[in-house]
Amino acid sequence: MRQLPILTLLLALLVGGCNTLPDASDAGLQAIAPNIYVEPAMDTMTRTRLIQTLAEAERAISTMYGSVRSRPPVYACVTANCYIHLGGTYGSNAEALDDRILLSPAGLNWHFIAHEWAHVELFSRMTPRAWQQLPQWFNEGLAVAISQEPEYSENAWQYLLTANLPRPGDGELQGLRTLPQWMDAVNFYQQQVQARQIAGGMGVSPVYTAAGHAVRNWLATAGNQGLLVLIQRMNAGEPFAAVYPVTPR
Ligand SMILES: [Zn+2]
Numbered sequence: 001m002r003q004l005p006i007l008t009l010l011l012a013l014l015v016g017g018c019n020t021l022p023d024a025s026d027a028g029l030q031a032i033a034p035n036i037y038v039e040p041a042m043d044t045m046t047r048t049r050l051i052q053t054l055a056e057a058e059r060a061i062s063t064m065y066g067s068v069r070s071r072p073p074v075y076a077c078v079t080a081n082c083y084i085h086l087g088g089t090y091g092s093n094a095e096a097l098d099d100r101i102l103l104s105p106a107g108l109n110w111h112f113i114a115h116e117w118a119h120v121e122l123f124s125r126m127t128p129r130a131w132q133q134l135p136q137w138f139n140e141g142l143a144v145a146i147s148q149e150p151e152y153s154e155n156a157w158q159y160l161l162t163a164n165l166p167r168p169g170d171g172e173l174q175g176l177r178t179l180p181q182w183m184d185a186v187n188f189y190q191q192q193v194q195a196r197q198i199a200g201g202m203g204v205s206p207v208y209t210a211a212g213h214a215v216r217n218w219l220a221t222a223g224n225q226g227l228l229v230l231i232q233r234m235n236a237g238e239p240f241a242a243v244y245p246v247t248p249r
Contacts, residue, residue, distance in 0.1 A: 035073045035074060039082045064118075065224070073101070094116055096116040111149045118146040122142065134234065141212050144208055153212070160206055166189055176207070176211075190206070
């Protein structure tokens with residue numbers, strides 16, 4: 001079972017601006033490439049892999065949007081001390097603080113980076129008003145669709161169905177508009193699944209998986225262009241309910 005998806009804190013942090021990372025040099029990190037800063041103890045092989053991993057995450061953003069507008073600096077730790085000292089939450093793999101991505105020793109993985117970057121990229125493309133009106137379930141579902149995290153894949157969705165594990169229905173999912181509503185549902189369903197998990201069963205997060213499934217289905221019809229139009233129409237002042245799930249023209 002994965003730890004709590006702390007990734008979702010991004011929204012609150014971006015909106016609230018209550019948590020900031022220090023400058024890389026102040027944090028004692030070394031620059032190894034543009035926008036990549038690492039704990040000095042990181043070995044050469046890991047540094048090389050991290051640069052490749054970041055490029056892979058960028059390709060995922062670009063594949064969805066056709067371009068990449070945001071360039072979030074990435075801070076990568078190889079010790080838990082570094083991660084916690086910089087503001088990471090114990091037990092999480094990665095977090096976005098302000099417009100920067102903080103990676104734990106377990107977070108050096110393109111899926112985690114792409115998930116965080118997906119939030120930052122979407123934020124960069126929306127007006128503050130549109131961003132505030134964007135439902136959390138869609139923001140997370142899109143991040144899941146872009147980052148292709150295996151834990152929240154279509155296979156994971158099929159497992160939820162086959163094993164008949166507790167999961168939110170469409171109406172319930174789409175009612176998760178705010179971050180507190182989202183977090184409450186994530187925690188509730190994780191507890192439900194943990195209580196019924198069959199021995200050796202595949203660990204899943206029903207709410208993230210359901211959000212990814214819903215957004216992937218929508219994208220299959222609306223396409224990448226549909227996402228761009230959705231953003232454009234929300235930026236122009238239309239409510240989310242007017243542009244989803246209607247396929248944009
Ligand atoms: Zn997220």
